[in-house]
Amino acid sequence: MAKRVSVDTWLFTVTLFLVFIGLVMVFSASAVMAKERYGTGYFFLLRQLMWAVAGLAAMIAAMRIDYRRFKAPAIVFSLLGITTLMLISVFFLDRAHHTHRWIHWGGFSFQPSELAKPALIFFLAYFLESRTKSMDDWRNTLLPAVTPTLLFLGLIVFQPDLGTAIACAAITACILFVAGMEMKYLGYGLLASMLPLYFLIFHVAYRRARILAFLNPYSDPQGKGFHIIQSLIAVSTGGISGTGLMEGKQKLFYLPEPHTDFIFSVICEELGLIGAIALVILFAVFLWRGIRVALHTQDIFGKFLVVGITSMVAVQAFINISVVLGLMPTKGIPLPFISYGGSSLFLTLACVGVLLNISKQAE
Amino acid sequence: MRARRYLPALRRCKYSPSDRKFISGLKEFIRAVPVNWRLAGVGRHICLKSVRGRAVAPNTARGKNTRLYLLGGVLFLWCFAICFRLVYLQIFCYGEYEQRAEHQHQRSIEVSARRGIIYDRGGHELAMSINVESVFAVPNEIPDLRGTISLISRITHENPHEILARCEASKTFCWVERKADADVAERIRNLNLRGIHFQKESKRFYPKRELAAQVLGYVGMDDDGVSGIEREYNDELKGKPGRMVISVDARKQWFGSVEKQPEPGQNIVLTLDQQIQYIAEKELATAMQQTHAISGTVIVENPHTGEILALANEPTFNPNVSEHLNPKRLVNHAISDVYEPGSTFKTITISAALDEKLTNPNEMVDCQMGSIVVDGVRIHDSEPHGVLTVSQVLAESSDVGAIKLAFRLGNERFYQYIRAFGFGEKTGIELPHETRGLLRPVDRWSRVALASTSMGQGVGISAIQLASLISAIANDGVHIAPHIVISTDSPPPPFQTVAFHPTGERRVISSYTAAEMKQMMEGVVLRGTGKKAVLEGYSSAGKTGTAQKFDREARAYSHTKYVGSFAGFAPVNNPAIVVAVIIDSAVGLHQGGQVAAPVFQRVAQQTLEYLHIPHDVELPASRRMLMAEKHVKERDLDEGSPDHPGEAVDAQDSGQDTVASATPITQGDAESGVLPASLREPELPKQDPVKTAQVNQFPSGSQQSSVLPMPLRGPVALDIEQGGIVVPSFIGKGLRSAIETAEASGLDLDAVGSGVANEQSPPAGTHVPAGSQVTVRFAR
Secondary structure, eight states: OOOOSSOOHHHHHHHHHHHHHHHHHHHHHHHHHHHHHHSOTTHHHHHHHHHHHHHHHHHHHHHHSOGGGGOSHHHHHHHHHHHHHHHHHHHHHOOGGGOOOOEEETTEEEOHHHHHHHHHHHHHHHHHHTTGGGTTOIIIIIHHHHHHHHHHHHHHHTTTOHHHHHHHHHHHHHHHHHTTOOHHHHHHHHHHHHHHHHHHHHTSHHHHHHHHHHHOGGGSTTTTTHHHHHHHHHHHHHTTTOSOTTOOSTTTTTSSSTTTTTHHHHHHHHHHHHHHHHHHHHHHHHHHHHHHHHHHOOOHHHHHHHHHHHHHHHHHHHHHHHHHTTSSOOOOOOOTTTSSOHHHHHHHHHHHHHHHHHHHHOO | OGGGGGHHHHHHSOOOHHHHHHHHHHHHHHHHHHHHHHHTSOHHHHHHHHHHHHHTSSOHHHHHHHHHHHHHHHHHHHHHHHHHHHHIIIIISHHHHHHHHHHHHEEEEEEOOOOOOEEOTTSOEEEEEEEEEEEEEOGGGOSOHHHHHHHHHHHHTOOHHHHHHHHHHOSSOEEEEEEEOHHHHHHHHHHOOTTEEEEEEEEEEOTTTTTTHHHHOOBOTTSOBOSHHHHHTHHHHHOBOEEEEEEEOTTOOEEEEEEEOOBOOOEEEESOOHHHHHHHHHHHHHHHHHHTOSEEEEEEEOTTTOBEEEEEEESOOOGGGGGGOOHHHHOOHHHHOOBOOGGGGHHHHHHHHHHTTSOOTTOEEEOGGGEEEETTEEEEOSSOOOEEEHHHHHHHTOHHHHHHHHHHHHHHHHHHHHHHTTTTSOOOOSSSSOOOOBOOOGGGOOHHHHHHHHTTOSOBBOHHHHHHHHHHHHTTTEEOOOBOEEEEEEOSSSOOOOOOOOOSOEEOSOHHHHHHHHHHHHHHHHHSTTGGGOOSSSOOEEEEEEEEEEETTTTEEEEEEEEEEEEEEESSSSOOEEEEEEEESOSSOOOIIIIIHHHHHHHHHHHHHHTTOOOOSOOOHHHHHHHHHHHHHHHHHHTTOTTOTTHHHHHHGGGTTTOGGGSOOOHHHHHHTOSOHHHHOOOOOSSOHHHHHHHOSOOOHHHHHSOOOOOOOOOSOSOTTOOSEEOOOOTTOOHHHHHHHHHHHTOEEEEEESSEEEEEESOTTOEEOTTOEEEEEEEO
16 A cells, blocks of 8 residues: 555544644633633633644644654653653652642743653653564563653652553553553553552542542542532533533532643533533544554554554543543543643644654555 | 444444454454453453464464554443443433532522511601621631631620530531621621621611510511511511522632512501600600509500500510510510409490490489498498499499499390400400400309409400590490501502591490590599599590409409509590500509509690690690790791681680580580581591691681681690600791701701791690601791
8 A cells, every 4th residue: 555645634633623622621611710810811721822832833843754763762762861850850849739740941831741651652662663572571571661661650659640650551551552462461560550559549648538539429528529529510510512611610619620630521511411522522533543543554663652642642531531520530630632731732742743644654 | 242233333434445444353353352251251361362363373463453453442442431421421410410510509598678667657767677797607618617716706795615616516507696787797807717708687777766666576686577566567577588699619709690689578657656656655654663663554546547646565675686685575565464454444334334225424323332242242442432423433433333333234235345345355456466355254254243344353454455445435436446557568658648447347335325425534534533634725534443453372452553544535525546554563652543644644635736636625824825925926927828817816816715625515515516616627637647737737618717726836845854855946937947947956857838937747845756857838
């Protein structure tokens, strides 16, 4: 089959749609709060718009760069190194709210853990490309492959940001799975993660509370169960057609983080079942086109990149939505493209650019 | 397996050959899953096998793609799960969570309607509502409950432990300070405490304080009437509360409200006249001080309509501070108390005997020197009397005479009259807790019971029943149910004058008997036990009563505690008012003629003058001179006034006019027209004495030419201890000067017409409460 000349228009269009919906919903969800906090309802919208423009520019740029150029140790390892440095440096730079997640620079803030995801994807794609035949060799293939992941996980968990850590782990697992890793190692990995997860969840008060709230939100509706109940109220209030854009009420200080982690609640409330399903379908289309690109990519490096990027978007989206719908305990994972957050949006779009470039070169 | 159902749907979609490939891969995956499951049931083993199996296949990518399909399939399944969850939440749980959201967003706050105003007949507010603020806490929202409460209690001066206990009892709502003063609320607001909120409420305010307190009653904290009119007409006054639907965010900041407007309560207009009420209360209070009685009641009623013009009780209370009330003070003695009437009840005995033609006023009755034996029981008069006429029996209040007349009547007839006068049943006055009195059923009457009932012992009545009895006699024998409410759904004043139609009229005794009774009762005042009830310039009639109180502990009649009463009317021939006075347990002098008659005298005198009732009796020389002098001055100013051509004559003739009734006249005389037309005329203003007076109380042109009674200018400072303001004379003043005078005196001027003042109401010299309205008529 001849190589395609153009990029995958489905992916491109879906991405643009998602970014657009994101901008609208960030405004709708944040306007009142922004007005109260910053005096202007456009505060978050403008920032998100700026990042979206930058992200789209990065996406188009990445789209035009042959992705094989990234298949260089200089790029992959320096990306790992920079991410590691930044992840370490946040511990010394930022102390807001007892968390170390942000690097503030000028008027902007950057979340290094967001960079960890693409860094891991690029590294794994690069590292595993030549090792597909020796996936069973845990000492020479698997261990080196998961080492950066484990390093990042450690650093991110202690920010603390369990959500992003789990997202990183999930992306790694996806790539390793597609790369043909034996299932027993996945099982071992899961077993091995049980112990730290147990300590991380049940020995940290707020996380334990979240889990308990997830299991029985109404045991403490004003306290631990508050977020999840508020989210469910928002979702169910939407009904089929929703209350209408900007008309939602749950975002008005009931929902925690209505413009970031719980933006899907606002979408459900304001756009109803129709809007929510439409958004889920957009992500599903993204997933379908992503997998399709992966299937059509002969180049192993490209294929792993596509799997990593697609799973990064899909896994984060579905985790986020599941949390909002009360299917999973609360975690701090943004909804890709939609949630407010410059680092996430910019890097996701840049990664989609790479994905699009690969799609251009698929068979 | 479930995914298979969706395949046909997927197939129907348009897809390219490459898509077909993807879907065929998906099919393969779906086919693979059950097979693998069947094989071992352990995913790890199967996958290993399948991967290995594929790995040896020529197309290695194909093997890897299986993993890709698996990954995609898992993610798509996740996607479906999300969609199901969305459908479940947004369609099947729609109502359930909707309610939860409504409950959370919309705080429905009940907005109490403005409680209706209670007016007197002149449109003066007796009870009104003012806006105040209440402070409540939502303890759940308060981070430091103890600290917050202690801060507030420092402002409200309340025990912090009590508030704390209340707040701990209810986590979601608790009042901290109800109906706080404006400055207290403001100071709490300035603290800017979390979880402390404010709600506007209305507070009942009684601008005239104690005035008619028992009639009005008061309201509790929730604005529900607890007693009096406030209770009886609570539903009307309360209105329909509105609902303020406030949408609240999680920080309890409201951001929009849909309001269901409350329907304000109805205004109620009472028959009371605040001036007369004031007079009655003031005189009752004076009497209470002098007699050291336990309690007292004064009722002023219009006998022609049954309207209660004043209803005063002592001791009284200030309804504005209803929290610390002694329940005893709340009792409306006039309505709720049963007492033994004593001799006032003889009016029934004698009028019944007269009406049944069993006697006549001049019949001689042997009173057996004040002693009679009835079925072996000896009954004594307080003073021994020999042979008396029936008139004298009433005047001297002879028990023996009354008993003899009652024996002529017999149980049945006497009982019928008692019932006909309204005893043994409620009068139906629009006030709560009315008593029906105590009246033994006639089939259980012994002769002793008949004898004692004839003199008012062994029977229990209320003051309002007494007033109705006397009203019936004064109203030519027609009993009218007393009323205290004119209208219940009144627009704000000025009211339109609506004729009051009395209800429940029934003739009890013939008008001839009534006329005889009036004459005899005037004899009580002129020659009998009620001499202290003589008025200046008016004829008056009445009956005294003194009853021993029944001592419940001793189960016998007390020899120290008496209920003294006087019930009468004036003027005699066309009574404008009935006044009933009851003084309970006076210390020292206790006879009705001693303690109650003077109260009647003072109340009736002032009320008649306030109502501009023309004099029917020659004034004493001293007052006549005083008034004549005053009148000459005013006449100068009044001269040339086309509206009052008769006044000049009237002033000159004031010495000899209208004295026709110095000696009593019979009903027959009055009807035959011997009496000057003016004396028959003075119909009590039906609706609003102030208004009627200003319209002109002497209508009918034919009368104007005849000798008119002297218009009243009021007595001058009868009682220096009277409270309130002495109304100055506005006569002859221009509008501006009148306004200035009114302001200087603290009165409210109601100016009618333009030019020079030629009429005023109330007249100069009257004592009125500060801020009262004075109507002045101006003419050129």
